[in-house]
Amino acid sequence: MKIVMLGAPGAGKGTQASMIAENFGIPHISTGDIFRANIKNGTELGKEAKAYMDKGELVPDELTVRLLLDRVAQDDCKEGYVLDGFPRTIPQAEVLEKELEKTGDKIDKAVNVDVPDENIVRRMSGRRACLKCGATYHIVHIPPKKEGICDVCGSELVLRDDDKEETVKNRLDVYHKQTSPLIDFYSKRNVLETVDGTKDSKEVFEDIKKILK
Numbered sequence: 001m002k003i004v005m006l007g008a009p010g011a012g013k014g015t016q017a018s019m020i021a022e023n024f025g026i027p028h029i030s031t032g033d034i035f036r037a038n039i040k041n042g043t044e045l046g047k048e049a050k051a052y053m054d055k056g057e058l059v060p061d062e063l064t065v066r067l068l069l070d071r072v073a074q075d076d077c078k079e080g081y082v083l084d085g086f087p088r089t090i091p092q093a094e095v096l097e098k099e100l101e102k103t104g105d106k107i108d109k110a111v112n113v114d115v116p117d118e119n120i121v122r123r124m125s126g127r128r129a130c131l132k133c134g135a136t137y138h139i140v141h142i143p144p145k146k147e148g149i150c151d152v153c154g155s156e157l158v159l160r161d162d163d164k165e166e167t168v169k170n171r172l173d174v175y176h177k178q179t180s181p182l183i184d185f186y187s188k189r190n191v192l193e194t195v196d197g198t199k200d201s202k203e204v205f206e207d208i209k210k211i212l213k
């Protein structure tokens with residue numbers, strides 16, 4: 001089964017993608033991982049991607065799609081895969097569709113993990129991180145034993161810039177402009193499934209399992 005994950009940044013789609021991958025025995029594919037692997041292995045595509053990144057430019061859609069197609073052509077993807085963070089825009093989705101069609105393939109399901117913006121802002125702004133050891137906490141859901149102090153190494157916990165309300169809102173704006181139109185795109189192809197992402201991640205996964213069965 002070929003699955004695309006949709007959902008706002010912070011909705012928990014990465015977590016769900018990992019759980020799907022593990023449960024169904026298919027690879028969890030994120031574009032970040034593909035970039036890193038190709039650059040590390042010094043592939044031709046990796047070199048091309050790195051040239052853009054070194055200049056501080058975005059990797060063009062066309063190259064991102066080539067990297068992705070190269071990844072899904074590998075043996076471990078024969079039974080399917082979960083795409084996380086791709087496609088991000090309608091043009092990417094269109095190129096992906098066209099390329100998959102060439103081999104008689106298509107996306108079977110697009111799973112939309114739906115969480116209202118205000119919940120995401122609340123979730124993210126409650127996060128606390130230890131910059132020394134990398135441990136992460138949440139003031140409500142995973143509080144440290146002692147307020148503001150890392151359980152693991154005793155360092156002071158901080159609210160990362162990435163988790164600040166304004167940063168989160170900016171990311172959500174970009175998502176609504178660029179990525180949320182994909183919900184409509186996959187809905188028109190009758191493969192869209194929406195789950196309530198405000199539930200506990202285990203419950204969300206139970207709902208996803210029912211859909212994918």
Ligand SMILES: [Zn+2]
Binds near residue numbers: 131132150152154
């Ligand atoms: Zn720590």
